[in-house]
Each structure stands twice: as structure tokens, then as C-alpha cells.
Amino acid sequence: MTDEIQAIEALQDNAPLKPHRSHSAEVWLQFRQHKGALIGGAFIIFITLFVLIGPWIWQVDPGKLDIRAKDYRPIYTAIWDSEARVSWAHPLGSDQLGRDGLANMIYGGRTSMAVGWAAMLLALFLGASVGVLAGYFKRLDGPLMRATDLFLSLPILPLMLVAVTLFRQPLRTMFDSPEAGMFILIVGVIGITSWMHTARIVRGDILALKEREFVLAARSAGTRSRGIIMRHLLPNVISPIVVSATFGLATAIITESSLSFLGVGFPSDFPTWGKMLADAVPRMTEYPERVMLPGIAISLTVLAVNFLGDGLRDALDLRIRGR
Amino acid sequence: MKVKTLLLGAAASFALAPAAMAERGSDGHVNIIYWQAPSIMNPYLSGGTKDIEASSLVIEPLARYDETGALVPWLAESIPTVNNGGVSEDLTTITWKLKEGLKWSDGTALTANDAKFTADYCMHPEGGCASASFFEGVESVEAIDDLTLKITFDSPKPNPYNVLVGAQSPIIQAAQFADCLGAKAPECTDANFNPIGTGPFVVDEFKPNDVISLSANPNYRDPAKPAFATMTFKGGGDAVSAARAVFETGEMDYAWNLQLAPDVIANMEEGGMGKAIVGFGPLVERLEMNLTDPSPDLPADVRSTRKAPHPFLSDMDVRKALSMAIDRELLVEVGYGQAGKVTCDLVPAPDNYAAKNDYCVGQDIEGANALLDEAGWVDSDGDGIRDKDGVKLSILYQTSTNAVRQDFQALIKQWWGEIGVETELRNLDASVFFGGDPGSPDTFQKFYADVEMYANTFAGTDPQQYLAAYRCGNEPKPESQWQGENINRFCNEEYDALLDEFAQTGDIEKRGEIAIELNNMLTKDSYTIVPLVHRGRVSGQSNTLGGHALNVWDSELWDAADWYRIEE
Numbered sequence: 001m002t003d004e005i006q007a008i009e010a011l012q013d014n015a016p017l018k019p020h021r022s023h024s025a026e027v028w029l030q031f032r033q034h035k036g037a038l039i040g041g042a043f044i045i046f047i048t049l050f051v052l053i054g055p056w057i058w059q060v061d062p063g064k065l066d067i068r069a070k071d072y073r074p075i076y077t078a079i080w081d082s083e084a085r086v087s088w089a090h091p092l093g094s095d096q097l098g099r100d101g102l103a104n105m106i107y108g109g110r111t112s113m114a115v116g117w118a119a120m121l122l123a124l125f126l127g128a129s130v131g132v133l134a135g136y137f138k139r140l141d142g143p144l145m146r147a148t149d150l151f152l153s154l155p156i157l158p159l160m161l162v163a164v165t166l167f168r169q170p171l172r173t174m175f176d177s178p179e180a181g182m183f184i185l186i187v188g189v190i191g192i193t194s195w196m197h198t199a200r201i202v203r204g205d206i207l208a209l210k211e212r213e214f215v216l217a218a219r220s221a222g223t224r225s226r227g228i229i230m231r232h233l234l235p236n237v238i239s240p241i242v243v244s245a246t247f248g249l250a251t252a253i254i255t256e257s258s259l260s261f262l263g264v265g266f267p268s269d270f271p272t273w274g275k276m277l278a279d280a281v282p283r284m285t286e287y288p289e290r291v292m293l294p295g296i297a298i299s300l301t302v303l304a305v306n307f308l309g310d311g312l313r314d315a316l317d318l319r320i321r322g323r
Numbered sequence: 324m325k326v327k328t329l330l331l332g333a334a335a336s337f338a339l340a341p342a343a344m345a346e347r348g349s350d351g352h353v354n355i356i357y358w359q360a361p362s363i364m365n366p367y368l369s370g371g372t373k374d375i376e377a378s379s380l381v382i383e384p385l386a387r388y389d390e391t392g393a394l395v396p397w398l399a400e401s402i403p404t405v406n407n408g409g410v411s412e413d414l415t416t417i418t419w420k421l422k423e424g425l426k427w428s429d430g431t432a433l434t435a436n437d438a439k440f441t442a443d444y445c446m447h448p449e450g451g452c453a454s455a456s457f458f459e460g461v462e463s464v465e466a467i468d469d470l471t472l473k474i475t476f477d478s479p480k481p482n483p484y485n486v487l488v489g490a491q492s493p494i495i496q497a498a499q500f501a502d503c504l505g506a507k508a509p510e511c512t513d514a515n516f517n518p519i520g521t522g523p524f525v526v527d528e529f530k531p532n533d534v535i536s537l538s539a540n541p542n543y544r545d546p547a548k549p550a551f552a553t554m555t556f557k558g559g560g561d562a563v564s565a566a567r568a569v570f571e572t573g574e575m576d577y578a579w580n581l582q583l584a585p586d587v588i589a590n591m592e593e594g595g596m597g598k599a600i601v602g603f604g605p606l607v608e609r610l611e612m613n614l615t616d617p618s619p620d621l622p623a624d625v626r627s628t629r630k631a632p633h634p635f636l637s638d639m640d641v642r643k644a645l646s647m648a649i650d651r652e653l654l655v656e657v658g659y660g661q662a663g664k665v666t667c668d669l670v671p672a673p674d675n676y677a678a679k680n681d682y683c684v685g686q687d688i689e690g691a692n693a694l695l696d697e698a699g700w701v702d703s704d705g706d707g708i709r710d711k712d713g714v715k716l717s718i719l720y721q722t723s724t725n726a727v728r729q730d731f732q733a734l735i736k737q738w739w740g741e742i743g744v745e746t747e748l749r750n751l752d753a754s755v756f757f758g759g760d761p762g763s764p765d766t767f768q769k770f771y772a773d774v775e776m777y778a779n780t781f782a783g784t785d786p787q788q789y790l791a792a793y794r795c796g797n798e799p800k801p802e803s804q805w806q807g808e809n810i811n812r813f814c815n816e817e818y819d820a821l822l823d824e825f826a827q828t829g830d831i832e833k834r835g836e837i838a839i840e841l842n843n844m845l846t847k848d849s850y851t852i853v854p855l856v857h858r859g860r861v862s863g864q865s866n867t868l869g870g871h872a873l874n875v876w877d878s879e880l881w882d883a884a885d886w887y888r889i890e891e
Contacts, residue, residue, distance in 0.1 A: 065733060067734075096657070279729070
């Protein structure tokens, strides 16, 4: 009797070799391996908090002019130049009209990040949808790809100028504030004119993937198209999508600044990183920080998104997990 | 005593010797940069300043304005007036005498026939001449003999010095342009790019929108001039890089029109290679008040036309308060430095026509607030913005994209905020804003805003045409394809009557009085136009370039024949 029980117990696996882990835990584990991605992610959280919570901590109106306090240098200038005009009231200096540099960085970042993310997500959604549909459904391929070609052949800047001329006034009246109307318009215009490359890349990948054995297996098991796309195809094209997302964010921030520069973007007293940069160019040699600070902020944000995307791709890709 | 005089005389002749001994082409090469590139060398086919000034090196008019705004004879022997008999008593004819022995750069003689041909060329009905307004009212132009030219007008002209005077209407060679009349004018590429002229330089090679190579005219009337043998006229780039090329790197000797913030220019001047030179013409940066309603709710043929008066800017107290709230000294300091002066006038120069008002000097926020309170504009709903009968003082304020203008906008918005006026800023690309395209809603003529800011000026020294712009009916409107110069849609019978009187008056002092009265009606008495800054023109000149006086009344290159190299 006892032998029998012992024999049965011996068959039991009461100490598993490896603890069971959920899918998201797997992803996290893999993601943690990528130091760059961790730092990038941390920076994005930091910059997001900086622009979101910043105004509560640094309660200075970015548009307030104080001509007596103009042309302050950032506080760190005092380290090598003891005669520099610095003040703790303006830790990042002030511009030629005495507007506070730090407050402008915070508010400018808010706009730039919001425009960048919203336009990027919109472009991503459009591009991925078009790409997947065109790649998967043969009869949609022709029309959708011709539409993509059509959009690619449109000159983007003139198109934007026309769109802004046509829709600025109606949107402004609809939202009762020039900034909100302009935000929708800029995000919409950038999103609609920058999805094409994502669509082409995704379509190419889908075309190759849908002939692979695991997709055939899923199809022969009776999985519907929707299931195949969501479970089998999309996770496999996540890496090109993430890569184009990182480009998209950067282009959106920069396109917004060129629109502002041409005078069809936000009103001139509404700060964005791109506009701060453009405005500071004539005084670049004298006050390099006015170009450097927003420039570095844009570059670091874009770089961080790039690293984050890289890490995400590694973590999400089943083929390289565990290596 | 005698010895001393002799010695002094000897010393003086030595001092003068270098100038007297200078000969043509002795000073080598000179470089000019215009950050807008010339596209043609014929001012009759292009109204662009860059083209007019580039061609002024080659082709010349009968008379020019000098740096003080006075008329000086150029190809003509003297300036005709009523007193010397050159202008008829009834002000309908003017007779010019050409200098003797003038030669074109190809060696042939310049005659009154060339001048007559030039007038025919520009007045040709199919020509589309850019300087046509200079020939307005001309009935006939005749060459009496080789050196005498008689111009007859269809009505008395108190200011007959428009035809063939100034950089916009120089004399071109009849022989060269004979086949280029009317519709054929733009097809004569060779003549338009390489005109034969009487000026100090001739074109060797013309690359449109890029660079012009010139050399000294071998047949120039003064055998000792020009001092430079060759010239490169570079076009393109932007004001900042042009300024750098003169002030910091010294590659260029002369840079035109550097509209940059004063601290930027001052900083570049520390480069030590050149200096900024300033000249004051009649250029005024101003706020234009829209007297009509630009609301987008109105139908297209009513919006911003005289059919709909402005809801609050038609109240003079509001306009006055807006003007009082502005600190013009600060604007000058921030935006122009030595290249700007506070002005309260639309016509700040020349002296004879300047009202020299000072009503707007000094900021008066309290006064402006009191004025608005008194006029019934109070903040009745507590949102910080004044209102009356449901109309809020909320202004859309537009201008062209330019760093200095955006600074002005920010400052003025803040001051208007202090008197309870809400301001929304808008800046437009200059080529759209000043483009005049009737299809665009963003032109300064269409004025789909409450207030707009820009600078304007007039050519020559007589403000008649400039002031006549504000005649009732001359406003941009749908029926005129939105063309017209009365930007504010100003309409005043007294003003129009005074304009008519102005056009009949020949006496220069009386003309001054009328011009001042007209100026005051637009500014001091009605605040229709709110002048901000009397702007100078800033150009950059190398420290080694001599003989130049900045001229804002004519081409900046008017004295290129006198330029020389200062030896270091």
C-alpha cells in the first residue's frame, strides 16, 4: 500500500523546473535586458512628467513679458563665466523680451509632445490598417496601394498650406480657441500626410508572412481572417511599425515647427519647441542655449523613443526572445 | 604771408592729389550682395527693388534724388523749373536739356530720341510696363532736337518730375530695344539682361536669380570713374548671411537692406570688417485699423467691405485707447535701435511734408483705461475683457512672419491686455501676405483681421500719390479683385476734397501745409492709422569701401561711379 502511494507521489511534479510566467512578464523580462530601452523609457516618463506636472511646480506664465529681465543667461553659465547675467528667477535664462526660458520649455514641450504623439498615433493607425488590409486581402491591394501612391505623390507642404487656409477659420469657430482648432488641424494634417511609408512597409511584410506555414496552419484550423490578423500577423509586423513610429514622432515635431515658422501653425505667442528653436536662430552665436535647449529636448525625445522602440521590438519578437 | 599761402596751396593740392589722380579701373574689384537676387536688368518689366537697383548701375534717368531727397540733374543739364522756363506757367509741359557729348557704352551718342523712345516703350498699350504710374497723365513726348526733350501733360502737373526721373524710369537705348515694343518686350532676353547704358558699369554676364558680373563702362562720361574695374553683384541668401559676409568675413563690400534686430547687427559689427549705415526715408511701420467688419460669419461680398462697419474699431475712442497703450520708445529699442525713431506721422519725411507730431510719444495705460471707461467700454461680465452691448474688445492682429514683427506683436498684445483688450496674434508668410493674390484670404489687402501691421513708403519725395491712396472708393473690395491701397477703408469727404486741392497746388510751401493736414486727418484726428516706428534703411558697408552715401530716395547704388577702395 505505502509502496503504491510512494510510487504515485514520485510521479507527481510537485516542484516545477521553472515557475510559470505570463506573456507580459516574459516581455518585461526580455525588455529589461535592453539597457538603452530602459533609459529611453525612463527619459520619456521624465519628459512627460516634466511637461505635465511642471506648470504646478514652476508657476511662471510663459507669455509674460518683462523687458527689464531680458537676455538672462541660464544659471549654469555662471560656472565658467562669473560675469554672466544670471538669476535664479530665470534658471534657464530669458529671451529678448524677458519671457522665462524654463516656463517656455515646459509649455512648449507640452504642445510639441502632444502634437508629436497624437500625429504619430494617427499616422501609425492609418498606415498599419492600410498596410495590413492591402497585404492580406488581395482585392483591396490594388486600390489601397494606388491611394498610397497618390498620397506619396502629393507635395506635402503646399497641401498643408491649402488645408490650413481652408479649415483654419471653421475649426477655430468650432472650438472657440485658436489653439485647440489649430491643434486638431495640425495633428490631422500631419497624420494624414505621413502614414504612407508605414503602410508600404507593413504591406510588404504581411505579403511575405501570410504565405508562411504557421499562417497556413491557422487558416486550415479554421481561424477567421480577423483572428489571423490580430493573433498571427500583427505581432509579427510590430517591429517595422515601431520603427516607423519613432520616425513619425520626430517628423511630426519638426513638421509642426516648420508650419509655425511659415506662420500657418500656432499663433506666434504660443510656445512650441520647434518655434523656440526657429525664433532663436538669429541670436545663435550670442545665446546658444536658446537653440540648444529646445534642440536637445527634441533630439533626446526622439532618441529615447527610438531606443524604446528598439527594446520593444526585441521584447515582442518571439524569435529572438531568450537570446 | 604770400609764402604761407603758397605753402598752404601746395599742401592742399597734395591732399587732393590722390582723388585727382585716380583713374578708371585703378581699384580692382568690388563685391555687392543683395539677398534678393535680381531676375532682370530692365526696371520697366519688374517692380522689384532688387531689379531696379541692379539696373541702376547700367541705365540712368534724366535726374535723380540725392541722399537728402533733393532732385539733382543726372543725364540732364539742369532741373527745369517754372523760374528757369523749363516748366510752362500752366504746369502742363516740361522741357529737359540733355548734357552734351553723352555716349552709350557701345560708343554711340545718346540723344533725346532715346528718351522719347523710352517713354513710348513704357506707355505702349500692350506693354504691361511696371513703371506705368510714372507716365500717368503724359499726353506726348517729343524730341525737339538731339538734346531737347519736351513732355506735355493732359492736365496741370504740380510735380512734373516723375517721367524719366529716378531709378524706376531710366533711359534705355532706342536702337537696342527697337524691336521690343509692347507684347514683345519680355521676349527680348538679350536686351533685358544686357542693356546698353550710360551708367558706370556694363553687364558682362547675367545669370538670372543668381549673380551678375559687371565691368567699368569704357565710355562713361567722367574719364576718371568708376574707380573699380570690375564688380560682382551677388544675389540670394538671407539678410543674416548677407550681414555676416560684410561684417564678419569681409567677403562682400556692400550688403543691401539688413532688417535684423539691433542687438544682432551690433553683435556682428564686432567682427570689425564693416559697419552698418542707416538712412531715413519715409518708411513707417504702422498699425492699420480695419474700419469694416472682418467677421467670418458675413457673406464673402460683405466681409471687410464698407457695407459692414466694424463693431468696435469704428469707435474712435477705442482706436485712440489702443494707440495710447503703446510704448513706442520701447518698440524702437527692441526692434530697430539706431535704425528707428518714434513717429506719430504717416509721412515722416521729407522735411517739407512732415507734420512732426508728438501726440503719441509716451505710453499712457491709465489714460487709455479712463478713456475706455468713459466711452462705456467696461468689463461687465468679469472675464477681464471690456465689452459694450454684447460686443467684446477682442482683436485679431495679423502681420507678416519676421522676428522683429513677432516681438512687436507680443509686446503690443501685453499692453492691450493691460487695458482690457483681448488679442489673438497671427503671422503670415510675407510672400502670401504681400502677395496680392485675390484668391487668398490672407493678403493684407483683404484684411480679414481687425488690426494689421506692416511698413509702407513712397517712391521719390512727393507724397501726393501716397496720400491719395486713402481716397474713398480706392479700398480693396470684391468688385476691384481686392486691389486698392485704401487698406483701412477710410472714407471722408473733407479728405477727398483736400486731395483734389493738393493735386492743383504747385506752390511747394502750400503743398507742405496740405500734406500735413491730410496726414493729421489720418493719424492724429482719427487714429485710422497708428504709426509706430519711423524706420531707417540699414545697409552694410565694408570699412574699405569709400565714396558712398546711403540714399533712400533713389537706388542705393546711385553713386556707384564714385565708389573707391580705401587703402589700409
